[in-house]
Amino acid sequence: MSDALLSVNNFSVMYDVEPPVEAVRNVDFTLRRGEILGLAGESGCGKTTLAYGIQRLLKAPAVITSGSVVFHDGSGEDVEISQLDVEELRRFRWDKISMVFQGAMNALNPVATIGSQLEDVYQVHRPAMSKSERRDAVVELLEIVKVGGERRRSFPHELSGGMRQRVMIAMALALRPQLMVMDEPTTALDVLVQREILRQISELRHKFGFSVIFITHDLPLLLEISDRIAIMREGEIVEINTAERIWSDPQDDYTKKLLSSFPRLTGEKGLVSR
Numbered sequence: 001m002s003d004a005l006l007s008v009n010n011f012s013v014m015y016d017v018e019p020p021v022e023a024v025r026n027v028d029f030t031l032r033r034g035e036i037l038g039l040a041g042e043s044g045c046g047k048t049t050l051a052y053g054i055q056r057l058l059k060a061p062a063v064i065t066s067g068s069v070v071f072h073d074g075s076g077e078d079v080e081i082s083q084l085d086v087e088e089l090r091r092f093r094w095d096k097i098s099m100v101f102q103g104a105m106n107a108l109n110p111v112a113t114i115g116s117q118l119e120d121v122y123q124v125h126r127p128a129m130s131k132s133e134r135r136d137a138v139v140e141l142l143e144i145v146k147v148g149g150e151r152r153r154s155f156p157h158e159l160s161g162g163m164r165q166r167v168m169i170a171m172a173l174a175l176r177p178q179l180m181v182m183d184e185p186t187t188a189l190d191v192l193v194q195r196e197i198l199r200q201i202s203e204l205r206h207k208f209g210f211s212v213i214f215i216t217h218d219l220p221l222l223l224e225i226s227d228r229i230a231i232m233r234e235g236e237i238v239e240i241n242t243a244e245r246i247w248s249d250p251q252d253d254y255t256k257k258l259l260s261s262f263p264r265l266t267g268e269k270g271l272v273s274r
């Protein structure tokens with residue numbers, strides 16, 4: 001099996017507005033199997049556009065103007081994502097790639113138990129599963145993310161923000177995707193809860209072998225959790241390297257500037273172990 005999970009080549013996205021915005025410009029990178037790749041850069045540099053673009057989640061006025069995104073499936077098949085039709089893409093997004101959105105924990109349905117919301121994922125995407133199989137799978141998922149299976153009967157408002165975010169991670173894990181894209185998944189949480197969830201994401205990807213693209217403004221956080229970091233500026237990746245090298249030996253002037261804008265980076269690195 002190849003070491004690469006995703007190959008992104010010469011990928012560009014424009015917002016067709018007046019004047020046009022070249023949000024992502026000629027981006028190249030390879031995501032390895034099982035790695036956490038952090039995407040860092042100032043607000044508006046194109047992180048979200050890139051992450052959505054590779055999954056073809058963008059809507060007009062966004063236009064993909066160049067490039068290819070190839071998913072090297074665990075089965076050995078290479079899939080050019082742009083070649084998938086609407087239905088194939090919908091299945092692909094849940095089965096192979098899942099996404100945890102910014103503020104996702106507020107997207108849970110307030111009048112349905114979290115167990116029933118997780119079961120819905122199986123009902124739609126694994127219609128052959130029986131009711132008891134679905135329930136067992138949900139209990140297992142809730143155990144995996146350390147919410148606890150007994151919480152399946154809880155409603156979202158009965159859980160803390162951190163717990164709700166874990167439920168969203170459970171949902172993203174439900175079909176055992178090979179790639180999880182996380183857009184500011186812990187921003188709304190307090191620092192301790194955030195750390196605990198990050199530690200868990202790191203453990204889970206070792207356990208299940210999925211890769212993660214992790215987007216945040218918070219470079220110190222990325223340095224802790226990522227294997228490699230891509231630094232974006234004005235739509236381009238200006239530097240991509242291991243978290244250690246980005247931290248100890250940044251090459252690009254912009255990376256240096258970004259690092260110096262976080263005073264806490266001058267101290268010890270944090271405690272999340274990769």
Ligand SMILES: Nc1ncnc2c1ncn2[C@@H]1O[C@H](COP(=O)(O)OP(=O)(O)OP(=O)(O)O)[C@@H](O)[C@H]1O
Nearest residue numbers: 015017021023042043044045046047048049050061
């Ligand atoms: N629907 C849109 N129409 C026009 N321009 C857009 C649209 N969405 C985003 N942009 C522009 O594209 C550029 C990249 O935006 P994007 O949201 O991808 O950046 P980002 O790095 O994810 O920012 P943030 O960290 O604030 O989410 C920005 O200049 C933004 O203003």
